[in-house]
Amino acid sequence: MPKQVDREARRREVVDALLRVAVRDGLQRASLRAVADEARLNIGSVRHYFAGQEELMRFAMRSMVDRVGDRLQRRIDELRDPDGLSGPQLRRFAVELLSELLPLDDRRRAEVTVLVDFSTAARTDPTLDSLAHETAVATRTLVRRILTRLDSAGGLRPGLRVETETERLTSLLDGLxxxxxxxxxxxxxxxxxxxxRAHVDDLGPAAD
Incomplete structure (x- = not known):
């Protein structure tokens, strides 16, 4: 009896292979042939799951964005009672959450490396541009939500504007x-x- 293959599981395996190639050699070298070799598949098998390079790249970028987003949501869900936290406690949680967007360990370094490559490629590749735009908007939305929550809990210095601080903090994250x-x-x-950590702490009232 022919072996049954989980289509979505195999597509994820191919994407994981693409990400390994991209981290090691750069996204520009992640051809279908290179990805097939990394996944230990023949190129025909890769084409069975993805119509071509364009579809594979879009699916890979979407997978990366969803992976990071899901992890951030889990961290938010772990915070059972945000209303019971003080300003300093909320700022510490904000730092922990935003640290997921920085290359602070091997896993996050690999993710950020690939996202940087995707974002750079999207500048001249219309097929990736909408996802790159979505990622940029999602980052700003997350930062704005965090700062709005801090502000409502008295965790921001009086006189600071959430919109301005959203742009400052988002730009800092991108630069880092x-x-x-x-x-x-x-x-x-x-x-x-x-x-x-220093930037987020500086946003707090002097009394904290």
């Missing part, structure tokens, strides 16, 4: 992520975490 991935010898994980 890009520099730490592209120039890790200049900006390491520990410094990334320290800068993020």
């Amino acid at each position: 992520a890009f520099t730490a991935v592209l120039r890790p010898e200049v900006l390491d994980a520990e410094t990334c975490a320290t800068v993020l």
Whole structure:
């Protein structure tokens, strides 16, 4: 009897192979042939699950965005009673949550590396542009939600505007992520975490 293959599981295996190639060699080298070799499949099998390079790239980027988003949502769900937290406690939680967007360990470094490559490729690839735009909007939405919650709990310094601080913090995250991935010898994980924590702490009232 022919072996039954879980189509979605196999597609995820192919995407994982693409991500390994992208982290190791760069997204530009993640051809169907290279991905097939990495997944230990023949190229015909890869084409069976993806019509071509374009579909594979879109699916891979969507998988990355969903993976990070799901992890962030789990972290939010773990916070059972946000209304019971003080301003300093909420700021600590904000740092923990936003740290998921920075390359602070091997897993997150791989994710951020691939997302940086995808974002760069999207500048000239219309098939990736909508997802890159969605990712940028989602990051700002997350930061805005965190800062709005901090503000309502008295965790922000009086006079700060949430919209302005959203752009400042989002830009900081983007800068840290890009520099730490592209120039890790200049900006390491520990410094990334320290800068993020210092910035969020500086948003709090002096009395905290």
